[in-house]
Amino acid sequence: MAGVKLLGFWASSFAYRVIWTLKLKGINYEYIEEDLRSKSQLLLHHNPVHKKVPVLLHGDRAVAESLVILEYIEETWPENPLLPTDAYERAMARFWINFGESKNATFFQFFKSAAGEEQEKAIKETVEILKIIEEQSLGDKKFFGGEAIGLVDIAFGWLAYWFEGIEEAVGTKLLNSTTFPRLQAWIQNFKQVPVIKENLPDRQKLWAHSKRFRESLIQ
Structure with a gap:
């Protein structure tokens, strides 16, 4: 499985949405804390549109916006589903x-x-x-x-x-x-x-x- 990284900020409830979902799914990931007063080139490169956290990095793919990330996780790792089957x-x-x-x-x-x-x-x-x-x-x-x-x-x-x-x-x-x-x-x-x-x-x-x-x- 391609490596998973999460760019987040300690106080962001949007980042915590992703943290909770990854953990509930049992997905191993690396967390990278961002300083939003001095945004990293990694963040600016992978989210050039909004320049915000969270950003999920999955191999060479980057997914931004927390709800979009949650849907991506749900579809990519269907085990331990968090959406109803009906x-x-x-x-x-x-x-x-x-x-x-x-x-x-x-x-x-x-x-x-x-x-x-x-x-x-x-x-x-x-x-x-x-x-x-x-x-x-x-x-x-x-x-x-x-x-x-x-x-x-x-x-x-x-x-x-x-x-x-x-x-x-x-x-x-x-x-x-x-x-x-x-x-x-x-x-x-x-x-x-x-x-x-x-x-x-x-x-x-x-x-x-x-x-x-x-x-x-x-x-």
Whole structure:
């Protein structure tokens, strides 16, 4: 098998999506940490369009964008599948993955919004998205696809860890057990999966990074 390398950044939830998937699949890989303030020639060469992490290197092939990478891994290494075998269920999984990705701009607006009308609007829109995920996608299931972790969980995995840092940076708690009991139960289930539990960035370091990044955006 051709060698596998992953270009990532320690605080990137997008890079962790790929890390979790590789580990759940049992794929050996070399991790290469990128300094995003001084991007390596390796990164610029293999992702000349976006110049971002993550980038998966598989032999002489380079695959960029986290969700594209997850699909590539799933198709290249079909063992330990993370998408349903049923065509309809697989389509529904992709629907919710795409839904979550399409709302990144709203979540980012919540993260960088200042106090006042702008923040109130961002909070309202973020809560509406979380309600849709809670009521329409997750339901009463342990994971988004049922009893086992899958690609939808991995795509939403940042909500289980990174979102708390965002809330702390903003100073507003949205994802609580009273309003979102199903999402909170899912968060606990997700973080107890050994591969997830053993592969998360340091909490305090990540929270401090989130605060610094937010401050740089609103100055």
